[in-house]
Amino acid sequence: MTAVLDPKLEQVKKQIEGAFASAPLPGKAHAPGIAVHDASSMACAMLAAYHTAAEVNPAKAFRSKAFTPHVRLADPAQLQDKAWWNTVLDVIQTVAPVVINAVSKDYTAQPPQLASIIQALPAERRNDPGFVDYATSVLLNLGQATVQAMSGQKDFRDPNAQIPIPQPPPGMDKGWFDDVCDFVSDAAPVALPIIMSLL
Structure with a gap:
């Protein structure tokens, strides 16, 4: 099956192909492999919290290291798998x-209040x-x-640089874990400015 490209992008495709012909290929680099929806959802919450933290405490904001991470797939056959592409999207x-x-x-993050997050x-x-111990441990470890x-x-x-993974009480259902994730994503904008100022 041939991918159908929007005709407006055909000229861009030709320009990129032309650039391949005239430019040397870069050397090898290493970066993370496969992203999954659940991990990206949690990462998204933490990145959104960082955005809030950087606005609250701009002196502690990080600066980009001016490089683009390279993608290295654990299984290159995934490039031919429609389900994998759906996951990427x-x-x-x-x-x-x-x-x-x-x-x-024009976007300004509104840092929430911990009391209202807990009350919710x-x-x-x-x-x-x-719940309190596990959710707090996840928030601080991930932060x-x-x-x-x-x-x-x-x-x-x-x-060798993995984070410690807090262990939940046994037998918790999905709703319990959903509430943990809601708490962590809601409280991260409160916790990250504090963590950034302490580390």
Whole structure:
């Protein structure tokens, strides 16, 4: 099956192909492999929280290292798999709001208040010590790792630099974990400015 390209992009395709003919190919580089929707959703929440944190505390904002990460697929056959491409586009849709907000000059993030985030949780979660401990641990571990990754303090592609993974109480259902993820994504804009100022 041949991919159908919008006719308006044919000229761009020809220009890119022409650039291949006239430019030497770059050397090898290494970067992360496969992205999945759940990981991109959580990463998106942390990047959105960083955007808020950078506006709250601009002196602690990180500067780009001026390079574009290269993509290296663990399984190159995925380039021929429609489901894999659908996942790529799903990730783009998930992350798009963060990118759009980051480059919009008129966007101002509104840092939430921790008390209102906690109050928005169901009462059974607020009063569940296992939930409170696990959700707080996930928030702080992920927040710390986000700051370390964005600042270049750690390279989490290295298997020896993995973050500690908090263990939930046994037998929790999907709704419990959904509430954890809601809390972490809502509270990250509150936690990240604090974590950035401490690390």
